[in-house]
Amino acid sequence: MKASIHPxxxxxxxxxxxxxxxxxxxxxxxxxxxxxxxDGNTYPYATLDVSSASHxxxxxxxxxxxxxxRVANFNRRFGNFGKKS
Numbered sequence: 001m002k003a004s005i006h007p008x009x010x011x012x013x014x015x016x017x018x019x020x021x022x023x024x025x026x027x028x029x030x031x032x033x034x035x036x037x038x039d040g041n042t043y044p045y046a047t048l049d050v051s052s053a054s055h056x057x058x059x060x061x062x063x064x065x066x067x068x069x070r071v072a073n074f075n076r077r078f079g080n081f082g083k084k085s
Contacts, residue, residue: 016054
Protein backbone atom coordinates (compact mmCIF):
# COMPACT_ATOMS: atom_id res chain seq x y z
CA MET A 1 0.00 0.00 0.00
CA LYS A 2 1.13 3.53 -0.65
CA ALA A 3 2.04 5.56 2.40
CA SER A 4 0.16 8.75 3.36
CA ILE A 5 -2.90 8.21 1.14
CA HIS A 6 -5.16 6.31 3.52
CA PRO A 7 -7.37 8.08 6.09
CA UNK A 8 -6.57 7.72 9.76
CA UNK A 9 -8.49 4.71 11.16
CA UNK A 10 -9.27 5.20 14.83
CA UNK A 11 -11.85 4.44 17.50
CA UNK A 12 -14.74 6.92 17.50
CA UNK A 13 -17.71 7.33 19.87
CA UNK A 14 -21.00 7.61 17.95
CA UNK A 15 -24.04 8.98 19.79
CA UNK A 16 -27.52 8.14 18.50
CA UNK A 17 -29.38 11.21 19.73
CA UNK A 18 -32.87 9.82 19.09
CA UNK A 19 -32.29 6.72 21.28
CA UNK A 20 -29.60 8.25 23.53
CA UNK A 21 -27.27 5.31 22.87
CA UNK A 22 -23.48 5.45 22.54
CA UNK A 23 -21.34 3.17 20.36
CA UNK A 24 -17.56 2.80 20.37
CA UNK A 25 -16.61 1.83 16.80
CA UNK A 26 -13.54 1.99 14.57
CA UNK A 27 -13.95 4.61 11.85
CA UNK A 28 -12.14 6.99 9.51
CA UNK A 29 -14.58 9.81 10.30
CA UNK A 30 -12.85 13.15 10.85
CA UNK A 31 -14.27 15.26 13.68
CA UNK A 32 -12.94 17.96 16.00
CA UNK A 33 -15.24 17.06 18.91
CA UNK A 34 -14.09 14.68 21.65
CA UNK A 35 -15.70 12.92 24.60
CA UNK A 36 -14.37 11.06 27.62
CA UNK A 37 -15.50 7.44 27.51
CA UNK A 38 -16.30 5.10 30.42
CA ASP A 39 -12.78 3.67 30.37
CA GLY A 40 -11.28 7.13 31.08
CA ASN A 41 -9.86 7.62 27.58
CA THR A 42 -10.79 10.53 25.33
CA TYR A 43 -12.14 9.62 21.88
CA PRO A 44 -13.41 11.57 18.86
CA TYR A 45 -17.18 12.11 19.09
CA ALA A 46 -19.88 12.19 16.40
CA THR A 47 -23.67 12.35 16.62
CA LEU A 48 -26.14 10.33 14.55
CA ASP A 49 -29.84 10.79 13.86
CA VAL A 50 -30.52 7.10 13.25
CA SER A 51 -28.64 3.93 14.14
CA SER A 52 -29.52 0.29 14.79
CA ALA A 53 -30.74 1.37 18.25
CA SER A 54 -33.43 3.66 16.83
CA HIS A 55 -34.17 2.45 13.27
CA UNK A 56 -37.63 0.87 13.01
CA UNK A 57 -36.34 -2.17 11.11
CA UNK A 58 -33.88 -3.13 13.86
CA UNK A 59 -36.14 -2.22 16.80
CA UNK A 60 -39.08 -4.27 15.50
CA UNK A 61 -41.37 -1.25 15.21
CA UNK A 62 -41.45 -1.31 11.43
CA UNK A 63 -44.85 -1.18 9.80
CA UNK A 64 -45.82 -4.36 8.03
CA UNK A 65 -46.39 -3.68 4.36
CA UNK A 66 -49.35 -5.44 2.83
CA UNK A 67 -47.45 -7.74 0.49
CA UNK A 68 -50.59 -9.61 -0.44
CA UNK A 69 -52.08 -6.39 -1.79
CA ARG A 70 -49.00 -5.79 -3.90
CA VAL A 71 -49.19 -9.26 -5.43
CA ALA A 72 -52.91 -8.84 -6.13
CA ASN A 73 -52.25 -5.44 -7.72
CA PHE A 74 -49.52 -6.94 -9.92
CA ASN A 75 -51.76 -9.81 -11.00
CA ARG A 76 -54.61 -7.39 -11.70
CA ARG A 77 -52.39 -5.24 -13.90
CA PHE A 78 -50.46 -7.95 -15.70
CA GLY A 79 -52.59 -11.05 -15.28
CA ASN A 80 -50.77 -14.34 -15.04
CA PHE A 81 -47.76 -13.01 -16.90
CA GLY A 82 -45.03 -15.64 -17.08
CA LYS A 83 -47.13 -18.52 -15.74
CA LYS A 84 -47.43 -21.58 -17.94
CA SER A 85 -50.78 -23.30 -18.11
